[in-house]
Amino acid sequence: MSPKELLETRITGAMRAVTGTGDPELVPQSRLSGPMPWVIAIMVAMTVIALAAGLALRNTVISAQAGLEGGLTVQIVEARAPERRAQSEAAMQRLESLPAVVGLRLVPKEELDHLIEPWLGSDQGTTSAMPVPIPALIDVQLSGRADEKQIEKVRAALVAVAPAARVDAQSGWLEPVYDAIASLQWLAIALVVLLAMALAAAVLMAARSALGTNRDTIEIVHLLGGTDAQIARVFQRSIGVDAAGGGVVGFALALIVILLLGRRFAGLGAGLVDQGSLGWIDWTLLAMVPLAAALLAMITARVTVMHALRKML
Amino acid sequence: MSKPTGEEIVQFDNVGLRYGTDREVLRNLSFTLFPGSFYFLTGASGAGKTSLLRLLYLAQRPSRGMIRMFGSDAITLPRERLPLLRRRIGVVFQDFRLVSHLSAFDNVALPLRVAGAADRDLRKPVTDMLEWVGLADRMDARPATLSGGEQQRVAIARAVIPRPQMLVADEPTGNVDPEMAVKLLRLFEALNGLGTTVVVATHDVHLLQKVPDSLIMRLNKGQLADPTGALRFPPRRSANPSRHGRPAA
Ligand SMILES: Nc1ncnc2c1ncn2[C@@H]1O[C@H](COP(=O)(O)OP(=O)(O)O)[C@@H](O)[C@H]1O
Numbered sequence: 001m002s003p004k005e006l007l008e009t010r011i012t013g014a015m016r017a018v019t020g021t022g023d024p025e026l027v028p029q030s031r032l033s034g035p036m037p038w039v040i041a042i043m044v045a046m047t048v049i050a051l052a053a054g055l056a057l058r059n060t061v062i063s064a065q066a067g068l069e070g071g072l073t074v075q076i077v078e079a080r081a082p083e084r085r086a087q088s089e090a091a092m093q094r095l096e097s098l099p100a101v102v103g104l105r106l107v108p109k110e111e112l113d114h115l116i117e118p119w120l121g122s123d124q125g126t127t128s129a130m131p132v133p134i135p136a137l138i139d140v141q142l143s144g145r146a147d148e149k150q151i152e153k154v155r156a157a158l159v160a161v162a163p164a165a166r167v168d169a170q171s172g173w174l175e176p177v178y179d180a181i182a183s184l185q186w187l188a189i190a191l192v193v194l195l196a197m198a199l200a201a202a203v204l205m206a207a208r209s210a211l212g213t214n215r216d217t218i219e220i221v222h223l224l225g226g227t228d229a230q231i232a233r234v235f236q237r238s239i240g241v242d243a244a245g246g247g248v249v250g251f252a253l254a255l256i257v258i259l260l261l262g263r264r265f266a267g268l269g270a271g272l273v274d275q276g277s278l279g280w281i282d283w284t285l286l287a288m289v290p291l292a293a294a295l296l297a298m299i300t301a302r303v304t305v306m307h308a309l310r311k312m313l
Numbered sequence: 314m315s316k317p318t319g320e321e322i323v324q325f326d327n328v329g330l331r332y333g334t335d336r337e338v339l340r341n342l343s344f345t346l347f348p349g350s351f352y353f354l355t356g357a358s359g360a361g362k363t364s365l366l367r368l369l370y371l372a373q374r375p376s377r378g379m380i381r382m383f384g385s386d387a388i389t390l391p392r393e394r395l396p397l398l399r400r401r402i403g404v405v406f407q408d409f410r411l412v413s414h415l416s417a418f419d420n421v422a423l424p425l426r427v428a429g430a431a432d433r434d435l436r437k438p439v440t441d442m443l444e445w446v447g448l449a450d451r452m453d454a455r456p457a458t459l460s461g462g463e464q465q466r467v468a469i470a471r472a473v474i475p476r477p478q479m480l481v482a483d484e485p486t487g488n489v490d491p492e493m494a495v496k497l498l499r500l501f502e503a504l505n506g507l508g509t510t511v512v513v514a515t516h517d518v519h520l521l522q523k524v525p526d527s528l529i530m531r532l533n534k535g536q537l538a539d540p541t542g543a544l545r546f547p548p549r550r551s552a553n554p555s556r557h558g559r560p561a562a
């Protein structure tokens with residue numbers, strides 16, 4: 001072939017040279033290698049676990065609060081058993097007549113004994129010479145919230161028929177517990193934010209070092225007429241691939257941990273925890289974590305590379 | 314026919330270049346390159362040939378002076394417009410600058426890909442080009458496994474394949490035997506015959522005689538040898554209108 005023939009070969013792409021935006025496969029993808037995918041995997045796993053914990057805690061608080069909000073407990077604190085029984089019955093009748101009360105239950109003696117057993121032993125009030133007097137307990141469900149005003153009303157209604165009655169909101173008992181859970185929830189949120197920042201920092205360093213080791217390639221592509229966007233895209237994609245791979249591994253790890261922990265809690269059969277299980281919205285949120293990580297990695301890589309390129313001619 | 318002077322492809326006016334705070338390595342350069350001409354840039358090692366070419370292929374901005382390329386002011390041109398100008402320039406770097414993790418094929422295909430060519434469009438031209446420079450059996454080789462001469466041929470193939478408007482080659486035959494050097498020069502001439510302005514830097518005076526129609530720029534310690542040749546380069550032969558009248562194919 002004469003050199004002229006060689007050069008006269010029409011190259012469709014070259015004809016577009018002036019407007020071309022470039023083939024995405026400018027420079028082949030780098031393989032999954034180096035610490036980057038693993039760093040991302042660990043970050044994603046920790047983020048997902050922290051987020052899952054936060055969501056489970058929130059669900060616990062919400063479902064428990066819904067049940068407890070309208071709940072009141074009336075105790076008849078009276079040492080003499082006959083008197084206690086009389087006042088309990090009177091209180092029940094009076095409560096029944098109140099319009100705000102939608103549910104009413106006198107907790108049976110056996111149930112009370114059972115509740116107290118772990119603290120005071122099993123033979124309370126039966127065989128013991130000096131039985132510890134146990135107050136009678138009435139569970140009251142109000143139609144609305146059991147706020148101070150409602151409690152006052154109930155107290156006023158009971159004072160005449162059952163002077164030994166003590167009225168408390170059920171949520172009040174558990175308030176410190178919920179406060180603690182709420183702060184745990186904030187802790188989980190703070191952890192998620194910190195992990196996201198650490199992830200961004202890790203990606204930033206990875207992008208910088210990739211930029212350093214590939215400076216030659218970048219300069220060459222630059223001098224061949226590659227645009228900043230084309231060059232950034234090469235990096236963005238290869239870091240995106242790393243991040244996606246790491247994200248999948250990390251999510252799988254987190255999934256195993258969550259399911260195992262969930263099982264253990266379910267095994268406890270404790271009321272608090274099984275109300276805190278994760279719904280499908282929660283799972284969707286968790287699944288967004290690896291996606292968000294890959295996105296964050298790509299954006300960080302792009303910004304880093306574009307910034308470095310702007311310093312070149 | 315002589316082209317109107319408004320169509321000069323490169324124009325330098327009183328250009329100076331210094332690296333950092335050193336002395337100027339290029340001084341008072343004033344010259345014009347016309348479309349379709351073939352230039353040799355000669356001078357001793359260290360005279361500033363590579364530095365001048367770096368200005369030509371837009372890897373470097375001068376410290377002073379004015380440069381116009383393809384009708385644009387290259388000094389004030391915004392960064393975003395540089396890529397499109399660079400795609401009109403083919404470069405053979407003195408140190409080849411092949412992408413180390415790409416095969417010979419992918420290196421040659423790179424400028425076409427940058428310009429947006431699809432894989433199916435570039436397979437044949439790239440293969441033909443590599444065959445022509447004698448690397449048919451080395452297409453999948455990485456640069457590190459190629460000899461200096463082979464790398465140089467890949468670099469030349471990469472510079473030539475997009476059929477640039479201007480080809481800038483820095484000592485492009487320094488690592489090949491004389492026979493291959495002549496063959497590569499024929500490639501440059503053919504490109505030149507298709508209308509490309511060619512600038513070849515070399516310190517090999519024998520090469521100059523191989524292209525009879527070429528124009529010669531001599532650099533001496535950062536200055537063009539004929540200091541009065543400002544804007545009239547080359548002082549003697551620019552008077553010959555047939556030089557500029559080469560029909561662009
Ligand atoms: N990047 C650089 N930084 C500082 N000095 C440089 C650089 N590149 C070249 N020089 C100096 O500029 C002068 C000209 O070099 P160069 O353009 O490479 O000459 P040639 O290609 O003709 O051998 C030399 O003195 C060289 O040391």
Ligand SMILES: [Mg+2]
Binds near residue numbers: 363407483
């Ligand atoms: Mg040089």
